[in-house]
Amino acid sequence: MLLTRALAAACVCLSLGAVGGRAQEVGPDPVAPAPAGDTVVGVRTTYYEQVDQGGRDGNPFLREDVVVVEPAILFSTKLDEDVTLSALFSHDYVSAASIDRLQNYPQQSGASGDTYFGLDLGLDVQVDDEVAVGGTIHAAGEADYASGGLSGRVSFAPAPATRVTLSIDVYHDYVRRTRFDGTTDGWSARDTNTLTVWVYRALTPWLHAEVGYSFSRQAGALETNFNAVVLEGGPPNPLLVDQFRGTEVEEDVPDHRLRHAGQVRASLLVRRGTALDLGLSGYADSWGLSSFAVEPGVRHWLVDGVLLVRASYRYMRQDGTDYSADHFRAPPPYHRTQDPDLDSFDLHAVGLKLVWYVSPGWAIDVAGDLGWRSDGLDQRWLGSGVRWEF
Amino acid sequence: MTRGGIQASVVALVCAALAGCRAVDFTQQRDLADPVMTLEGDPLEERFRTKATASREGAVTVGGRGAGGCGCY
Numbered sequence: 001m002l003l004t005r006a007l008a009a010a011c012v013c014l015s016l017g018a019v020g021g022r023a024q025e026v027g028p029d030p031v032a033p034a035p036a037g038d039t040v041v042g043v044r045t046t047y048y049e050q051v052d053q054g055g056r057d058g059n060p061f062l063r064e065d066v067v068v069v070e071p072a073i074l075f076s077t078k079l080d081e082d083v084t085l086s087a088l089f090s091h092d093y094v095s096a097a098s099i100d101r102l103q104n105y106p107q108q109s110g111a112s113g114d115t116y117f118g119l120d121l122g123l124d125v126q127v128d129d130e131v132a133v134g135g136t137i138h139a140a141g142e143a144d145y146a147s148g149g150l151s152g153r154v155s156f157a158p159a160p161a162t163r164v165t166l167s168i169d170v171y172h173d174y175v176r177r178t179r180f181d182g183t184t185d186g187w188s189a190r191d192t193n194t195l196t197v198w199v200y201r202a203l204t205p206w207l208h209a210e211v212g213y214s215f216s217r218q219a220g221a222l223e224t225n226f227n228a229v230v231l232e233g234g235p236p237n238p239l240l241v242d243q244f245r246g247t248e249v250e251e252d253v254p255d256h257r258l259r260h261a262g263q264v265r266a267s268l269l270v271r272r273g274t275a276l277d278l279g280l281s282g283y284a285d286s287w288g289l290s291s292f293a294v295e296p297g298v299r300h301w302l303v304d305g306v307l308l309v310r311a312s313y314r315y316m317r318q319d320g321t322d323y324s325a326d327h328f329r330a331p332p333p334y335h336r337t338q339d340p341d342l343d344s345f346d347l348h349a350v351g352l353k354l355v356w357y358v359s360p361g362w363a364i365d366v367a368g369d370l371g372w373r374s375d376g377l378d379q380r381w382l383g384s385g386v387r388w389e390f
Numbered sequence: 391m392t393r394g395g396i397q398a399s400v401v402a403l404v405c406a407a408l409a410g411c412r413a414v415d416f417t418q419q420r421d422l423a424d425p426v427m428t429l430e431g432d433p434l435e436e437r438f439r440t441k442a443t444a445s446r447e448g449a450v451t452v453g454g455r456g457a458g459g460c461g462c463y
Contacts, residue, residue: 042432042433042434043434044432044434044435044438046435046438048438048442050446070438072434072437072438074433074434088433088434088437090437147458149455149458151455159413160413160414160415160416161413161414161415161416161419162413167453169455169458170458171455171458173458190458191458192455192458193458194455194458196452196453198452198453200429202414202419202422203414204414205414205418205419205421205422206421206422208422208427208429209429210429212452212453213452214450214451214452214453214454216450216458218458259450261449261450261451261452261454262452263451263452265429265430266429267426267427267428267429269421269422269424269426269427273424273426274426275424275426275427277429281449281451281452283448283449283450285448287448289448289449291447291448291449299425299426299427299428300426301426308425308426316447318447318448318449320448321448341445341446341447341448342448347447353431355425365432365435367435379446381438381442383435383438385432385434385435387432
């Protein structure tokens, strides 16, 4: 239902844009910094924080504060006119209340953080003027997660001003099942296979858009480490917020998940140096979770060719899984989760980004986002990046 | 998704595609190359946003790997 609404709204927007664009005049050359070379190096660091006010937001029995620091480096270079090599290295340091709680259990070693490293290596080949192919090898790891993956993609132009991209992603991961109390069940496999199609089209000289769809199949150990479900009743539990009367048991979700995602993105030049953009997305899966999001934005040259700003707003509505509930009592259902990220909530978020084109080949940006969730788990992030072309 | 929903989605997709049925000539696409018109953001920033969505929401984004290989938090 939500996915249908998103696609229907996209149809209306694109139709109106195709009509309205005729009223504009073709302006002078666009305001765009000239490309400086065949090699690109990008460095970025992002700070992310989720706030659980006194532990009562989200899951009211457990603290869910999270802080993440994520640096990443991107390198891309043309080996020759038709071949591009790319590499992306990323690292996360996670500090979370769910990890901190493990120190309360004698079985846990006492680690208070989680460290992730990931590396993607890609190769893209322009076969001819209309067809391009590419592939990427993925590898990532952290203390309780190891991942290996392959991606393949093909892009072709079936008509003028149109491009279709098909891609397949295959991941074979291993998760060390770790319960809320730090005990482990050994390593279990988790497979994720995703098929994605994007269709891009220039609709008018001032409006272009792309429509995408992904289908994913996941199988294996799909629970989230450290997650717990609280069965209400019994004596006060000093490990719960406000020493709530409850007993923790582990989360249990199905070992199979089918996921559908759809998205539309469009941008309309309203006058020289200013464009409006709109994003619509819809999602539904076999666990009963569905969501719909709309994200309008505006980009504007504050100083032509030098300083660009983007402001955005995002609204997202999520309806939770069939296994989610705010309250559980013994005996627990076979499949159960109290993860607030799988539950129902609304999100309002505002974002701002500034890009400074320092000189041909150099750009620095700062971007941030504030989000307010109806379940109280507000979030904020701030990132900054440098991009060098030579 | 019901059969009616699937049919409506297909109609919507066709409608969206036909909305610009007259092809834009290559010489008329220069404004589309302006950074204000970009449909995709910085690749490192987009990667973070995709991962944040997969971690903090139940959904995944299109092209977001389906949450595989995710060091999610």
